[in-house]
Amino acid sequence: MKNRLQNLRDKLIKKDLDAVFITQAHNRRYLSGFHGTAGYLIISQQKAILATDFRYTEQAKDEAPDFEIHRITGNIQTWLPAFANELGIKRMGFEGGDVNYEFFRQLRRALTSIKLVSLSSFVEEIRTIKEPEEIDFIVKASEITDTAFEYVESRLNPGITEKQVAWELEKAMRENGSEAIAFDVIVGSGSNAALPHAKPTDRIINEGDAIVVDMGAKYRGYGSDLTRTICLGNPTEKYKGIYNIVLKAQQTAIAKISQGMTAKAADAIARKIIEKAGYGEAFGHSLGHGVGFAEHELPFLSPNSKEKLSDSMVFTVEPGIYLEGWGGVRIEDTVVIENGKVKPITKARKMTC
Numbered sequence: 001m002k003n004r005l006q007n008l009r010d011k012l013i014k015k016d017l018d019a020v021f022i023t024q025a026h027n028r029r030y031l032s033g034f035h036g037t038a039g040y041l042i043i044s045q046q047k048a049i050l051a052t053d054f055r056y057t058e059q060a061k062d063e064a065p066d067f068e069i070h071r072i073t074g075n076i077q078t079w080l081p082a083f084a085n086e087l088g089i090k091r092m093g094f095e096g097g098d099v100n101y102e103f104f105r106q107l108r109r110a111l112t113s114i115k116l117v118s119l120s121s122f123v124e125e126i127r128t129i130k131e132p133e134e135i136d137f138i139v140k141a142s143e144i145t146d147t148a149f150e151y152v153e154s155r156l157n158p159g160i161t162e163k164q165v166a167w168e169l170e171k172a173m174r175e176n177g178s179e180a181i182a183f184d185v186i187v188g189s190g191s192n193a194a195l196p197h198a199k200p201t202d203r204i205i206n207e208g209d210a211i212v213v214d215m216g217a218k219y220r221g222y223g224s225d226l227t228r229t230i231c232l233g234n235p236t237e238k239y240k241g242i243y244n245i246v247l248k249a250q251q252t253a254i255a256k257i258s259q260g261m262t263a264k265a266a267d268a269i270a271r272k273i274i275e276k277a278g279y280g281e282a283f284g285h286s287l288g289h290g291v292g293f294a295e296h297e298l299p300f301l302s303p304n305s306k307e308k309l310s311d312s313m314v315f316t317v318e319p320g321i322y323l324e325g326w327g328g329v330r331i332e333d334t335v336v337i338e339n340g341k342v343k344p345i346t347k348a349r350k351m352t353c
């Protein structure tokens with residue numbers, strides 16, 4: 001955690017801030033190691049304070065050795081001013097993307113003589129560069145996901161419902177060591193696969209149906225993200241054609257994305273292939289997103305992205321084509337940039353057709 005705090009403190013200097021007030025749960029855990037669901041961090045150049053309530057003070061002492069643990073009661077107006085005074089804070093950053101309006105009003109009332117600076121993605125940017133141990137945890141979460149997918153996929157038969165498939169996948173992930181699911185399992189069969197984030201229904205999967213399955217496990221707080229499109233029985237020619245366009249877009253992106261490239265350029269590699277094939281309108285989401293504590297985090301590989309990709313970033317590559325009333329295809333791997341190149345973390349087999 002010491003490196004993480006140092007990175008944060010370097011950023012405080014750049015922003016001319018005396019301290020930062022951390023409210024976002026993943027950022028709190030990332031910076032302090034504390035897993036509890038309630039608490040605040042106040043970090044200056046000299047001090048790192050973790051303020052939490054009675055339920056968590058003992059746990060916080062174990063999990064966050066680099067922080068001074070303080071037990072708090074009541075809302076921030078009752079305890080924050082004393083810390084701000086003690087630390088001599090004049091300009092303090094807060095997480096503008098996390099706090100709600102009511103909380104901001106309390107913050108302003110608590111710290112009337114302090115200049116409050118709204119920060120966006122302040123810690124999230126640091127989180128984009130994964131440490132070796134974080135990558136190991138994501139690899140482990142991906143292995144769990146791959147194993148669960150292949151196990152369920154090899155036993156899929158017509159007559160099962162989408163909800164049953166989703167439950168089998170969830171069960172298999174938990175049985176393989178996942179501490180939770182990273183997000184609700186997506187299963188869309190037949191025309192339901194046209195919905196990129198299909199909620200599993202009672203639809204019975206028939207012979208010849210294509211099925212989009214999107215799932216993720218969790219290991220030590222870190223997620224994985226895997227999508228496969230599979231076909232029960234013989235797919236139609238139209239289906240094969242669309243599947244192969246998506247597969248080509250995905251594989252080309254994996255082969256060509258490199259360190260130093262903008263996330264926007266990375267997205268364009270896959271998008272151009274799908275556009276050229278005449279399905280540009282049917283690829284309505286971005287190519288990928290970062291994976292870590294959050295299901296979706298920086299970097300975002302989209303046509304509007306301003307980020308640059310670099311070594312040790314972990315993200316997904318997941319092009320798709322969706323046609324209303326017909327169905328859809330998406331293929332997604334979780335990958336990492338290593339030595340300048342994309343290395344897939346996901347190993348689950350892909351259908352060929």
Ligand SMILES: [Mn+2]
Nearest residue numbers: 225316318332
């Ligand atoms: Mn994803």
